[in-house]
Amino acid sequence: MSTYAQKKGVGAVLWDYLTTVDHKKIAILYLIAGGFFFLVGGLEAMFIRIQLAVPGNDFVSAGVYNEILTMHGTTMIFLAAMPLIFAFMNAVMPLQIGARDVAFPFLNSLGFWLFFFGGVFLNLSWFLGGAPDAGWTSYASLSLASEGHGIDFYVLGLQISGAGTLIGGINFLVTIINMRAPGMTYMRMPLFTWTTFVTSALILFAFPPLTVALFLMLFDRLFGGNFFNPDMGGNTIIWEHLFWIFGHPEVYILVLPAFGIFSEIFAIFSRKRLFGYSSMVFATVLIGFLGFMVWAHHMFTTGLGPIANAIFSVATMAIAVPTGIKIFNWLFTMWGGSIKFTTPMLYAIAFIPTFTMGGVTGVMLASAAQDYQYHDSYFVVAHFHYVIVGGVVFALLGGLHLYWPKMFGTMLNEALGKVTFWLFLIGFHLTFFIQHFLGLMGMPRRIFTFNEGQGFETANLVSTVGAFFMAVATIVLLINVVMTIAKNKKVGGDPWGDGRTLEWAIPSPPPFYNFKQLPLVRGLDPYWIEKMEGNKEMTPAEPIGDIHMPNNSFVPFVISVGLFIAAFGAMYHNEHSWGIPVLIIGMLVVFGSMFFRSVKDDHGYHIHKEELMDDDKGGKA
Amino acid sequence: MANEELNSGNPKVDIEYRRRKSAEEMRYQVVSFAMMIFLTFVAFIAVGYDISGWFTIPFILVLAIVQVGFQLYYFMHMSHKGHEAPALFLYSGVFVAFITLLAFMTIIWW
Incomplete structure (x- = not known):
């Protein structure tokens, strides 16, 4: 097997990506699919804002508005933010710990394809009789009454893509526990790796409640169950609890990797070691731990009683402490550093005040008595967009600029990047800052229009103008991406010049085996340590030897297609006689391909020592 | 670890x-197996004799926890070295499940 790059046809490239088990290529797949769903979700957001731009608008009908709103939330959380975060985790985390791949490359591929087909299934609802329309939380009392198949698309689509996420999370956990390079102790792991670790643990514990909730909903809607039906002895509140036991950790699943990306950006572009590294790790773990004890703050007005409300209220406020630790550590990292205002750094700097504002409104909402005023108003909408866009989307955009050279070997244009940044920042605050006041003035969430003379006109128009700024910013970003790909100007391994962690010590993009020799890690920020001692590259921890690599496999794709087919069968079995046979055929495809995988011996292959020695391009440790 | 191959060909073994x-x-496995069968009998006896449910239910729950402990530590070798990470995640999972159940028992089905 030659390690030299060869010119390949479109078909060969396509087949390569369909079967790949390489974490770097799977990262690119996650980036493309997540980016696509981000655009879809963004388009839905634009429809929402156009509809609300003027009072009494009839751009969309009330029913379609509900569908757009539900799909905006669901798409952005499950199909855009999560996979984009997984893209960076896949691309960077194995490099940061000095591993040649993740622990289970086959499962990595399976996780991606499950997510992808789940997402496609969910979005097919637009063409097959209507999308889900009960909000992204899909509360049972509303969603059980929803007609058509919208909610069934939600349940089945999220079940499939959720399985993919769970698989990905377990894979990252095992990778970080078992595959760190020699010398890479837990307390020397870069912060992005640490946040990946804690996030994966959160995925491991948070997704099973969602799986259970979705199964119960599936049985209630399609197979005559009554788990959430009070008339038959069920309890509709159980869905809310199960959903938020998942849903609250989910927001930390999103934001912790964002914290990790910002920690890397601050250290690199302040040219300083991250301030208070161990307290950062501690704060990350503490946020993950507390994240499981606060879910009921989404349900203060459900009627849990004063004692439960008080407990969850105090627990929620406690989370402000570790988050505050992080904010101060980032500020102190910049203090006295020699700061470079690159595009990623701009996002990171803008993140601090933005996210802090979201945090402050979060503490306001955490107070149960106040929450009765804010609940289901635009104040809540403003709050969570401040934390999710100000935290997660800023991190994704900043991370895209930071890691683009590592993933593709080219640099995104800095000037256009800064244009995107300023348009996006201004647009974001224009859209959402004023929504705090809309909420305080009494505008409820999830309404499809409002009347003239209620005092909401100006603020809503301002908000819509802001949304167009963000849309333009996204278009500039796309132009930037296309231009960068067209120019194809290659850069070296450490294009920012100040890389501190292992991923910057190898070429961009890295060779498919990542490290020719595993590097010896001598402390936190290992590449920086070597640079400070005048070394050009990492000290190897082993002699050059054969490298064992996994073979590509088409099986993950087939398994996912099987579940995709089975989901259609399950959904239509009540009104069409072909439902059950299709369900069975789909599951046969799934179990058949699993059986094939189990009985076929696939030992992978070796890259031989001699080939590695010839290969000058390869990463030297 | 004790479950390594005996005939590894390594002269130092x-x-x-x-x-x-x-x-x-x-020996540990046989003893714990016997204990488990014994505990199962005790559980059946506790249910069979018509004692108050306030005694039986907590009692068999305790027996169940002991049995899970035997299963994990003696049959699945968690007592051996090198199982710290699985143990951490196992207990974290137990903790999350416990919080969930506690919440369901207290604020949903009060």
């Missing part, structure tokens, strides 16, 4: 030591 270790391991 102390076969006597390994044998003794394995025998010891076997």
Whole structure:
């Protein structure tokens, strides 16, 4: 097997990506699919804002508005933010710990394809009789009454893509526990790796409640169950609890990797070691731990009683402490550093005040008595967009600029990047800052229009103008991406010049085996340590030897297609006689391909020592 | 670890030591197996005799926890070294499940 790059046809490239088990290529797949769903979700957001731009608008009908709103939330959380975060985790985390791949490359591929087909299934609802329309939380009392198949698309689509996420999370956990390079102790792991670790643990514990909730909903809607039906002895509140036991950790699943990306950006572009590294790790773990004890703050007005409300209220406020630790550590990292205002750094700097504002409104909402005023108003909408866009989307955009050279070997244009940044920042605050006041003035969430003379006109128009700024910013970003790909100007391994962690010590993009020799890690920020001692590259921890690599496999794709087919069968079995046979055929495809995988011996292959020695391009440790 | 191959071909492997270790391991497994059967009998007796549910239910729950402990530590070798990470995640999972159940028992089905 030659390690030299060869010119390949479109078909060969396509087949390569369909079967790949390489974490770097799977990262690119996650980036493309997540980016696509981000655009879809963004388009839905634009429809929402156009509809609300003027009072009494009839751009969309009330029913379609509900569908757009539900799909905006669901798409952005499950199909855009999560996979984009997984893209960076896949691309960077194995490099940061000095591993040649993740622990289970086959499962990595399976996780991606499950997510992808789940997402496609969910979005097919637009063409097959209507999308889900009960909000992204899909509360049972509303969603059980929803007609058509919208909610069934939600349940089945999220079940499939959720399985993919769970698989990905377990894979990252095992990778970080078992595959760190020699010398890479837990307390020397870069912060992005640490946040990946804690996030994966959160995925491991948070997704099973969602799986259970979705199964119960599936049985209630399609197979005559009554788990959430009070008339038959069920309890509709159980869905809310199960959903938020998942849903609250989910927001930390999103934001912790964002914290990790910002920690890397601050250290690199302040040219300083991250301030208070161990307290950062501690704060990350503490946020993950507390994240499981606060879910009921989404349900203060459900009627849990004063004692439960008080407990969850105090627990929620406690989370402000570790988050505050992080904010101060980032500020102190910049203090006295020699700061470079690159595009990623701009996002990171803008993140601090933005996210802090979201945090402050979060503490306001955490107070149960106040929450009765804010609940289901635009104040809540403003709050969570401040934390999710100000935290997660800023991190994704900043991370895209930071890691683009590592993933593709080219640099995104800095000037256009800064244009995107300023348009996006201004647009974001224009859209959402004023929504705090809309909420305080009494505008409820999830309404499809409002009347003239209620005092909401100006603020809503301002908000819509802001949304167009963000849309333009996204278009500039796309132009930037296309231009960068067209120019194809290659850069070296450490294009920012100040890389501190292992991923910057190898070429961009890295060779498919990542490290020719595993590097010896001598402390936190290992590449920086070597640079400070005048070394050009990492000290190897082993002699050059054969490298064992996994073979590509088409099986993950087939398994996912099987579940995709089975989901259609399950959904239509009540009104069409072909439902059950299709369900069975789909599951046969799934179990058949699993059986094939189990009985076929696939030992992978070796890259031989001699080939590695010839290969000058390869990463030297 | 004790479950490594005896016939690894490595001359440094102390076969006597390994044998003794394995025998010891076997003894623990047999003892815990006997204990588990005994505890199961006790549980059946507790249910069979018509004692108050306030005694029976907590009692068999305790027995169940003991049995899970035996299963994990003696049959699945969690007592051996190198199982710290699985143990951490196992107990974290137990903790999350406990919080969930506690919440369901207290604020949904009060």
